[in-house]
Amino acid sequence: MNDNNTELPSVQRTSREELRELVRSQLQALLEQNNLKGAKALLVPVQPPDIAEAIEGLPETMQAIAFRLLSKEEAIEVYEYLDSSIQYALIEEFKRQDVLDIVGKMSPDDRARLFDELPAKVVKRILEQLSPQERQTTSLLLGYPPDSAGRMMTPQYIAVKENITVAQALDRIRKLAHVSEIIYYLYVTDASRHLMGTISLRDLVVSDPEQLLSEITRREPVFVSTETDRKEVARLIQRYDFLALPVVDSEHRLVGIITVDDVMDVVEAETTKDIYALGGVASGKENYFQTNIFTVARKRVVWLLILLITNTATSAVIRAREDILEQVVTLAAFIPLLIDTGGNVGAQSSTVVIRGLNINAIGEGKVWRTIGRETAAGSLLGIMLSLIVTIWAYFLAGNLLVAISVGVSLLAITFLASFAGSALPFLFDRLGFEPTLMSAPFITTAVDVLGVLIYLTVAQQLLGGAE
Template identity: 55%
Template sequence: MNEATGATSPEAAVVSGSDLVDLVAQQLQALLSAGNYDAVKMLLQPVQPVDIAEAIGILPRTLQALAFRLLSKDEAIEVYEYLEPAVQQSLLERLRSGEVLELVEEMSPDDRVRLFDELPAKVVRRLLAELSPAERRVTAQLLGYEPETAGRLMTTEFIDLKEFHSAAQALTIVRRRAPDTETIYSLYVTDGERHLTGILSLRDLVTAEPEARIGDVMTRDVVNVRTDTDQEEVARAIQRYDFLAVPVVDREQRLVGIVTVDDVIDVIEQEATRDLYAAGAVQAGDEDDYFQSNLLVVARRRVVWLAVLVVANGFTSQVIAMNDDVLKHVVLLAAFIPLLIGTGGNVGAQSSTVVIRGLSTQRIQALGRMKAVLREAMAGGILGLLMLIVVVPFAWWRGESLLVGAAVGISLMAITTLAATAGAALPLLFDRMGLDPALMSAPFITTATDVAGVFIYLRTAAWLLEQTNGIAF
């Protein structure tokens, strides 16, 4: 749908989403290759900027700059902000110097800063020097904040009003400044020293009497974040209060910017990607270009954690070697080692996943950390009991010995309880230590329970043998 007119493109009438993008990309490549540039402009005219950006990203690099140059100036700026960082950098290399400067100059400050974060320092310094004084000052200000904080994420394009303005005067200000503002749905009220004193929505302003003072219709209790607030906290604030934007203040409570919901969605995706990588024991990198990275970079990101896990799994082999006398006496005990450590790993992974997600959404605080660990420990015991009903008779029958069945049953209960407890406790411990709880993820929990599970199993079997004087009854 066209944002301005509400019109729907012919392609969008029959396809949507990725299918539409693929169709546009195919037609775009064919028309560009044929040199039919007028048809390209007609093709792209009804398509949404985000879809155009994705379609351009699919094109061969030799055609990306050509397609981009055929966009109108305003549309090109909007499309550029949606492009992947790798495509943005590629276009900067292929566009002429004047085109690049005009493009970067017209970008919103927060999008410009994200672009600069991806560019080499030498290129950033050159582009900064060529920006207009006003844009250079704003960009330098945002770059001065710590990465992944509200200050680095915010935009300075917002509308602020004064308490003495009438509703009619405020509407005039909104109309005048709207073209240069990222959002007009949330309006902020400041005093003479730019201190944040209130907030009102566009709806409240439109429905207010024309002569009403802004100070009388605004809300004085304003939820805000500081420039040094972590971006995850900003995302949670917007999610909690269903905001379209949240104001950002400095240490003196002066309004310096706003973080909009579209930027928060990007943060949520970025943090979720990092947690998923950590859960798979993959070293965090630039998530956006992971699938464009060469194989050596991919291998380097994975080999570190794999090496740690290999060393840790070496303890499992050591435990088995230390208890070889038990295995020599009852060889069939070895057949159930994979079953026990696999079950323990799965239970531990389930518990760690639940707790890590609870920490991420902050829902675990309502239950309490200790109660959460006890709850998972009890769940592990119940799971062990339920599986024991099936596994022990099978182990007894398969091992042709009550000792094997008893060793498997006792160990299964102990391992599932221990795995669930460790899976819940270790992420909480990491979080308390100020580390990312996602690091204590499924591969690490599985490795830890492997070592502990084998030790518990073989020592249980050895104890049962001692109690029966070495007779595998």
């Protein structure tokens, strides 16, 4: 007991990052010593997200042991924060009632998200052992499209009728708070559960206890339907600074709410997917350090093979212009400079456009304006860079025509790259492809091939004519 009292002050003085690493290392050391009592005491003051991270950092043989040290209430919270692969491993480890009790008490939206990650046979087995009410609720959520509002909503909310008083509404909050996902909003419905309006907890607290809810209800609430894409849900919650957003079905009946913590998960997942896609990497839901290295390589090889094959066009262009390269060998030295600059300019333009598309900052009426603006910016960049490169190329090669060829080519390439970088994301978006994934590889390849073609054509015209 004394050991625990001396440990805690030092733990509390550390930063959050240091705390997580300290808990993980101490937990592992205690488990290696088979000191289960000490390990359990160590986890008492630690927050559920930090416990989950500590368990994820343990060797696989210790993860189930550490999870068993938690009380049932703690286990339910910690389980929701664990990586899906570890959640599955714990289900396989415990098989029966231990984890089934935890899964049964998870919030419906978190349970549906877990089931998305598990094999179908495991989901079927767990569903069969849930209570009829939980089974029906979970099956309802799983029936909606994967990226829809219906899939990520929770049916745990507080609904009221507008003919009751503020005092009665507060009593209802007290009774249902323990089974509701959020209590900061009340949703006013009619007898058929049609959404009529919303009331915030703040409105209730500052209102007269005998006042009717109809007098303080905010009409025409912002809501989404069960089929709304999760990206649109995230945009609405961000736009209006909501803590939760009501979800209605096709008949405008209130069926659930989406809370801001779930939206944050969506934003993180979408951002991660976009970052992977910009690098031409297939995104995955698995934890990086828990993914087999061969799986990592397999997910990356697809686009690399595509680029490898398509970049043979660059080699074909060079072979077709071998005569000018043989005459002026110095030209070959500037090819990497030109195609790398073009690729960088194209990547900058595509990044601006893709980000604008993702946050709805670029509407239908701004497509050509955006392309024109980026192309103009690329032209200005080309003028500035080509002047510098012309001087630099003359200094290196000592040949004025070679220097002019490099400068003129760079101007043309930056113009082309900025146009392609801004136009291709719009084109792919219009065709129904993922702009993030399609733009980066295509822009790089197109600029490489056309850049070399432009450069060697310009050089052949200038130097060939001089010959």
